């Protein structure tokens with residue numbers, strides 16, 4: 415059966431993606447991106463409101479009596495220097511909130527999210543005769559700061575546009591091109607960040623006996639903090655304590671007054687979370703005391719995201735909907751004769767059918783990987799996969815996959831995006847499997 419032409423072709427989507435990728439914008443500065451979204455949405459018949467929670471865009475399509483579905487994409491980029499070598503790589507620089515001149519890159523994939531949601535918006539507007547209800551498309555600012563979703567809620571998102579029955583969010587992740595994943599229940603860990611200032615007493619490096627050396631104190635503290643997971647957390651539980659930053663001193667023969675640690679904690683279980691945070695405080699204070707510090711340490715919590723728990727019934731319903739959708743090509747993967755090279759050496763066929771992981775407990779790593787005649791890891795297949803063609807993978811997702819080598823930070827940041835949904839305080843749906851990222 416011949417396929418019906420879609421409102422946005424693969425070429426149009428790819429061009430939009432490349433344009434967004436080449437023009438990244440920092441958090442709460444997504445003016446160009448928001449304008450592109452608003453202009454297109456208005457042209458497709460959406461009732462568009464801009465400037466919600468800063469640069470946020472809300473597009474409503476009231477399609478008669480029925481439920482309200484909120485579809486969300488985040489728009490902001492990161493202060494990262496792009497080194498992908500792509501012909502549409504970002505060369506953008508901008509001033510960050512502190513006034514520093516920084517490079518800017520869509521290193522977290524929000525350019526993909528905007529592209530996907532605009533593609534869906536075009537499709538849903540063209541197909542409005544086939545469903546009833548209200549669509550509420552949200553293009554959210556400042557996910558990277560963790561405050562964009564809250565800014566929109568604080569700006570009256572639900573009071574002004576209605577409270578949705580379901581929220582659908584997504585994030586690109588390290589899956590092969592043409593594959594999506596979804597998961598019921600607990601899907602992303604909680605994240606807590608803090609800055610610890612350890613106070614010592616500085617002095618000349620030749621007379622340590624007259625000082626309280628905060629560098630030795632910091633070193634002991636860092637090592638002791640590692641015992642929280644290894645010695646205080648059950649093997650059946652999960653936690654991560656990372657000290658990502660340690661700064662003290664400026665000269666080799668001067669003992670400084672203080673050392674500053676910056677920590678991040680990932681947990682799944684609220685009880686483990688509280689216990690881990692309490693253990694950090696206990697160890698930091700005790701090590702300071704053990705060193706004879708002149709005053710207790712300062713512990714400042716700088717960021718906190720709850721874990722993400724996807725609504726189980728909602729995931730099941732989306733899962734069923736994806737399966738029920740008509741296939742783009744019978745028989746799964748379509749071979750077109752040309753190949754697209756992905757980062758990390760993976761190779762994927764162009765324009766193949768979409769495969770779906772989930773929504774149960776399968777993890778992507780459990781999927782078998784096949785090698786081609788040259789022994790290269792290529793397309794993956796496994797019992798968790800089902801060939802599908804409901805969602806167009808095409809060049810956009812291949813482009814995502816090409817960028818997988820851009821940095822693991824993108825995947826870590828994915829958690830923050832998903833966690834932002836938690837701030838919306840309504841049933842949530844997000845694609846992925848349980849992760850500490």
Ligand SMILES: [Zn+2]
Pocket residue numbers: 522523524557585827828831
């Ligand atoms: Zn992200």
